[in-house]
Amino acid sequence: MIEIKHVNKWYSPSFQVLKDCTTSVTKGEVVVVCGPSGSGKSTLIKCVNALEPFQGGEIILDGVKVNDPKTDLPKLRSRVGMVFQHFELFPHLRIVDNLCLAQEKVLGRKHDEAQAKGMKLLERVGLKEHARKFPAELSGGQQQRVAIARALAMDPIAMLFDEPTSALDPEMISEVLDVMVDLAREGMTMMVVTHEMGFANKVADRVIFMDRGEIVEDAKKTDFFGGTPRSDRAQKFLSKILQH
Amino acid sequence: MLGSFDFDVIRRALPYLFLEGMRFTLTLTALAAFGGLVFGTLIALMRLSGYKWLGRIAGVYVDFMRSLPLVLVIFWFYFLVPYIGQWLTGASRPITVGAFASSLITFIMFEAAYFSEIMRAGIQSISKGQPAAASALGLTYAQSMRYIVLPQAFRNMLPVLLTQTIVLFQDTSLVYVLSIPDFLGAASKVAQRDGRLVEMYLFAAVVYFTISCVASFFVRRLQARIAIVR
Amino acid sequence: MNYNWNWHIFLEPNPMGTGTYLDMLLAGLVLTIKTALLAWVLALIFGSVIGVLRTLPSRTAYWIGFCWVEFFRNMPLLVQLFLWFFVLPELLPRGAGLWLKQLPNAPYWTAAIGIGFFMSARVAVQLQAGIGSLPRGQKNAATALGLTTVQSYRYILLPMAFRIILPPLTSEFLNTIKNTAVAITIGLIELTGQARSMQEFSFQVFEAFTAATVLYLLVNFIVVTGMRFLERYVAIPGYISGK
Numbered sequence: 037m038i039e040i041k042h043v044n045k046w047y048s049p050s051f052q053v054l055k056d057c058t059t060s061v062t063k064g065e066v067v068v069v070c071g072p073s074g075s076g077k078s079t080l081i082k083c084v085n086a087l088e089p090f091q092g093g094e095i096i097l098d099g100v101k102v103n104d105p106k107t108d109l110p111k112l113r114s115r116v117g118m119v120f121q122h123f124e125l126f127p128h129l130r131i132v133d134n135l136c137l138a139q140e141k142v143l144g145r146k147h148d149e150a151q152a153k154g155m156k157l158l159e160r161v162g163l164k165e166h167a168r169k170f171p172a173e174l175s176g177g178q179q180q181r182v183a184i185a186r187a188l189a190m191d192p193i194a195m196l197f198d199e200p201t202s203a204l205d206p207e208m209i210s211e212v213l214d215v216m217v218d219l220a221r222e223g224m225t226m227m228v229v230t231h232e233m234g235f236a237n238k239v240a241d242r243v244i245f246m247d248r249g250e251i252v253e254d255a256k257k258t259d260f261f262g263g264t265p266r267s268d269r270a271q272k273f274l275s276k277i278l279q280h
Numbered sequence: 281m282l283g284s285f286d287f288d289v290i291r292r293a294l295p296y297l298f299l300e301g302m303r304f305t306l307t308l309t310a311l312a313a314f315g316g317l318v319f320g321t322l323i324a325l326m327r328l329s330g331y332k333w334l335g336r337i338a339g340v341y342v343d344f345m346r347s348l349p350l351v352l353v354i355f356w357f358y359f360l361v362p363y364i365g366q367w368l369t370g371a372s373r374p375i376t377v378g379a380f381a382s383s384l385i386t387f388i389m390f391e392a393a394y395f396s397e398i399m400r401a402g403i404q405s406i407s408k409g410q411p412a413a414a415s416a417l418g419l420t421y422a423q424s425m426r427y428i429v430l431p432q433a434f435r436n437m438l439p440v441l442l443t444q445t446i447v448l449f450q451d452t453s454l455v456y457v458l459s460i461p462d463f464l465g466a467a468s469k470v471a472q473r474d475g476r477l478v479e480m481y482l483f484a485a486v487v488y489f490t491i492s493c494v495a496s497f498f499v500r501r502l503q504a505r506i507a508i509v510r
Numbered sequence: 511m512n513y514n515w516n517w518h519i520f521l522e523p524n525p526m527g528t529g530t531y532l533d534m535l536l537a538g539l540v541l542t543i544k545t546a547l548l549a550w551v552l553a554l555i556f557g558s559v560i561g562v563l564r565t566l567p568s569r570t571a572y573w574i575g576f577c578w579v580e581f582f583r584n585m586p587l588l589v590q591l592f593l594w595f596f597v598l599p600e601l602l603p604r605g606a607g608l609w610l611k612q613l614p615n616a617p618y619w620t621a622a623i624g625i626g627f628f629m630s631a632r633v634a635v636q637l638q639a640g641i642g643s644l645p646r647g648q649k650n651a652a653t654a655l656g657l658t659t660v661q662s663y664r665y666i667l668l669p670m671a672f673r674i675i676l677p678p679l680t681s682e683f684l685n686t687i688k689n690t691a692v693a694i695t696i697g698l699i700e701l702t703g704q705a706r707s708m709q710e711f712s713f714q715v716f717e718a719f720t721a722a723t724v725l726y727l728l729v730n731f732i733v734v735t736g737m738r739f740l741e742r743y744v745a746i747p748g749y750i751s752g753k
Contacts (some may be wrong), residue, residue, distance in 0.1 A: 073658055087650050111735035112655025124651035127749050128669045172748030190655065324681050347684075347730040349691030352702045359715045363513065450586035456695060463581060464589060477596045492584035 037058065037063045037098055037194055037225050038084055044092030045079060045249075053079050054090060055249040061194070064225045068236040071246035072273055077229045078121075080246070081196050085116045086226065098193055114142045117187030119201040123179040125171035131182055132167040135189045137160070143190065157185040177208030184215055194225040201232060217271050233277055237261055245270040286476055290483050293470040301466030302487075304380065308462065309449045312387035316448070317441065319388060320395025325425065329399055338396070344394035350454055357386040358458055379460040383452070391448055398440050402433030439503040446495050450488065463487070519714045520721065530720075531708050538704030539725050545621050545700060546687040552626025553686060557633025562663060563636040577636065582631035587692050591624045595696045621693035629686050636678050640671035673744055680737040684730060701725060 045054040048073040053076045061067045065152060069077045082088040084095055086102050086109050095102040100112055126136050135154030139145045145153070158164045161181040163174075171179055187195060197216065201209045213235050220226055220239035231238070236243055236257065243260040245253035245267070253260065253270045260270075318453070326338035359383050362374035369375060377385075406429050414424035434441075453464040461469060464484055471480035520532040528534060556578075564575035581670035582590070595616070599607040613619065643666060652662035672679075691702040699707065709715040 063582055082650075087653060106592045110653075110656045110658050112656075113654055116654075118651075118654035120647050120651055120654075122645065122647050124645070124647040126648070126651075126666050126670075128673065128746050138657060141661050141665065142656040170749065174747065186655070347688075347727050348723060349688040349726065351691040351694060352705070352719065352726070355706060355709075356719050356723075359709075359719070374587070404577075450584075453586040453588045454692065456588060456683055464586070470522055478600045481589065481592045481597050485585055485593055488586055489581075489584045495578065497585065 037061055037065075038227065039096040040080070040084070040093075041095070042093035043080070043083060043090050043095060045076075045083065045088070046088040053155065053249050054083070056093070057246075057249075057251050058093075059251055059254050061225060061227050063225055064223045066174065066220045066224075066228065066239050067244060068240040069244045069246060070231060070233070070236070070273070070277075071252075074248075075246040076249040077246045078198050081198055081227055081229050084196055085113045085118060087118075099154065102199075102250045110142065114138065114190055115193050117184075117190060117192035117195040118198045119180070119183050119187055119195070119197045121173075121203050123176070123183045123203070124125055125179055125182055125186070127171050129170075130167070131163070131169055131171065131174070134182060135186050138186075139189055149168065153189055154185070156187050158182070160188075161185045175208060176204045178210045180204065180208075180212045181215055184212070184219075188219075194227070194256045197226065197228040199229050201230065231260075231277055232275075240248045245273065247273070286479055287450035289470070289474055289476045289479050292413040293467075293480070296470065297466050301463035304461065304466075305449070305452050308380070308387065308452050308455070309445065311384055311450055312373065312391055312452070313445045314422070315384070315388035316391030316395045317399075320397075321399045323396035323402060325391055326400040329404060332489055342396055344392045345390055346397075351457055352391060352407065352449055353390050354383070354386050354454060354457060358382050361385055379455075379458060381420055383455045383458070383460060387448065387452065391444075394444055395441065398437050398444060398460055399433060402437035402440075403429055405436055406432050435506075439499050439506065442499045442502070443496070446499070449495070450492060453488070498500065513716065515717070516714055517717060519712055519717050520706075522712075524708070525711050531712065531718075534704050534708060535629055535701065535718075535721050535725065538699060538701040538722075539729075541618070541698065542687065542690050542700040542702075543729070545618060545625070545690045545693065545698065546683075548622035549625040549629060549690070550683055550686045552623065553629035553633050553682070556627065556630035556636060558668075559632035560630060561637030561641070562668075564634065565641045567658075575638075579631045579634055582628050583635075586665060587625065587628050587689055588629055588695055591620065591693060591696050594624045595620045596634050617693060617696050617698040620696055621698045623684060625689050625693070628689070632685070633679070636675045636682065637671060640675035641667055643674060673746070676737065676741050676744070680734065683737075684733055687729060687733070688726075717731060 040057055040059050043057045045051065046052050057076075057080055059067075069081065071077050078089055083090050084097065086095075090103065097112060097116065100107055102109075102112065125131075129137060130150060132154050135146065135157065135275070136150040139150035139153065140147060155164060155167060156249070158167055160183060163178055163181055163185070163211070166174060166182075167177065171182070174182065183197075184200075201212055202210065209232070213232060216226075216228070216235065217239050228235070228240075238239050240257045242253060243253070243257055244251055245260075247269045252267050255266075323338045323342060326334045327342075329335060361377045365371070365375035365377060366373065410428055410432070411424045414428045415421075419427070452462055455462050456465050456468065459465065467480045467484040471477045474480075521530050521534075523529065524531045524534045526534065529538070560575045560578045562577075563571040566572065585593075599610040601607075602610065610616070648666055648670070649662055652666045657665065690698070690700050693700065694703040694706070701722050705718040708718040712718070
């Protein structure tokens with residue numbers, strides 16, 4: 037489904053953020069990407085739907101080459117859902133309109149159809165009664181659930197999560213993770229940048245550990261948590277995170 | 281068309297344009313900026329003084345000036361200043377006021393309103409701890425303003441004050457409505473005398489443009505420097 | 511002060527035979543408003559395009575926007591009006607120049623276009639700042655949903671940016687109204703111009719300027735009140751601007 041091959045990215049000639057990253061996500065697989073801040077994990081996930089350009093290697097998404105100038109990027113992006121650290125709901129649109137906008141403007145759905153779809157998804161994330169509110173009237177956890185629903189409304193073939201819980205107050209993290217766990221159990225293909233190791237342990241198939249722009253570990257969950265991770269760096273990182 | 285463009289008209293008029301016209305414009309700009317800053321700071325201090333009526337009077341003055349077109353204000357002062365002079369000096373008839381003095385008074389009073397808003401923002405941007413620290417050291421209100429708050433406000437706002445001065449430099453061209461030979465007025469006089477509007481107005485445009493561009497370039501550099509220091 | 515006040519002057523007939531002196535001033539007010547509105551529409555259209563250009567990743571777009579803004583910002587408005595009014599017709603081919611010079615209401619059109627372009631540079635700078643103040647993630651989120659650049663601006667960035675810059679836009683609109691008085695120099699007899707002619711005909715200088723002043727204050731008040739309503743109307747529940 038997602039194939040990342042030898043991806044290199046430089047911010048400037050002297051600063052390389054991604055170094056020869058290679059991995060893949062197959063259909064229905066849930067892959068968690070973790071690593072210290074500045075390790076390039078967010079950059080990598082943003083390369084998948086070409087929000088960030090990269091200079092070397094290639095990424096192939098459902099058979100389409102992302103870094104091909106001939107690729108219709110808006111169309112490609114509309115097929116991959118993305119959830120951001122800071123939710124990025126559109127503040128001037130009501131919740132339901134946040135879900136409808138791209139359905140209508142990108143997929144060309146009729147307003148009624150888009151709205152029906154939106155309401156169904158809001159019900160699913162437990163926020164149906166907030167449909168007519170504006171984003172700023174919702175809590176952070178609620179906003180992030182709306183953001184997930186907004187991405188799902190496009191009927192994505194895969195979902196990308198960029199630290200979906202790191203901007204949330206602790207008491208709101210679980211309501212978002214619950215939605216994500218359900219999604220994973222239904223067979224959604226997911227690539228998740230997160231520090232939530234509990235989530236990884238519960239639903240991930242594989243765990244990728246990144247450091248300084250490199251993929252250091254790429255292992256089955258059971259190997260990553262059960263056995264000893266092979267690298268010192270991953271071990272150090274894990275022990276720091278799991279202390280809490 | 282450009283084929284008949286007469287550069288010689290410009291060359292011959294250069295001494296008049298710059299020694300008379302530009303000197304008037306630059307002197308007016310500099311003095312009006314200085315006077316406007318002094319009065320503007322006083323108005324800003326009045327607004328922030330905490331005395332209700334003092335603040336209200338200053339506020340009304342600023343809002344009033346900012347609601348009126350500069351051209352109208354120029355006319356107002358042009359006709360009003362002789363009467364005010366008469367009233368002040370106790371003369372029996374409205375006194376005659378020169379073109380320069382009249383424009384200078386106009387621009388000082390007008391710009392004071394705009395400079396006061398900048399200084400007010402500058403004073404408000406200084407953290408409350410600064411005057412508090414000054415009082416704790418035993419400084420009076422006036423001393424803490426004079427030595428602590430105003431210098432910092434002035435330095436923080438310097439780029440904005442200079443940008444406003446560039447606007448003022450351009451605005452002085454409006455004394456044209458009183459037929460005063462500032463730079464544009466001088467250019468216009470030559471243009472009409474020699475029937476060379478295209479040359480003179482294009483030349484005036486280029487001169488204003490160059491001076492403003494160079495000045496704003498330096499303001500931007502200054503701004504970057506201040507941003508680094510902070 | 512030995513000045514002969516005569517507040518009844520407004521009801522006396524003006525020498526143009528167009529009614530009273532008050533009618534004269536009101537005609538000037540109407541022309542001020544008409545000129546300002548047309549200029550403002552131009553300023554908004556061109557200012558929006560240029561403002562957006564200055565936020566695009568393309569270097570060419572940025573340079574076009576940069577040159578436009580610097581060009582219209584670094585010359586006095588009065589000089590710009592002279593360029594439009596006296597210089598442009600001479601630089602055009604003979605026929606077009608002649609047509610321009612003989613255009614009826616030439617001062618009106620020149621003033622509206624000249625002031626409109628002058629103000630467009632200011633609108634562009636405000637809009638650029640407004641777009642720049644939005645979180646970067648907003649553009650990313652719109653892009654990630656598959657919206658094109660045009661759609662992102664149309665549906666996401668511009669609606670938010672314009673809301674944010676509504677207060678500075680109000681002052682720019684007020685500036686547009688005030689700037690119409692500069693057009694007195696190219697023969698537009700708007701409010702200040704009418705006050706000036708009233709002063710020349712009647713010698714009641716202070717009455718004439720007082721009336722013009724009151725009318726400007728009134729227009730100011732109406733615009734500020736109207737914009738306050740607009741701000742409240744487009745305000746987003748729960749959203750604190752400046753956040």
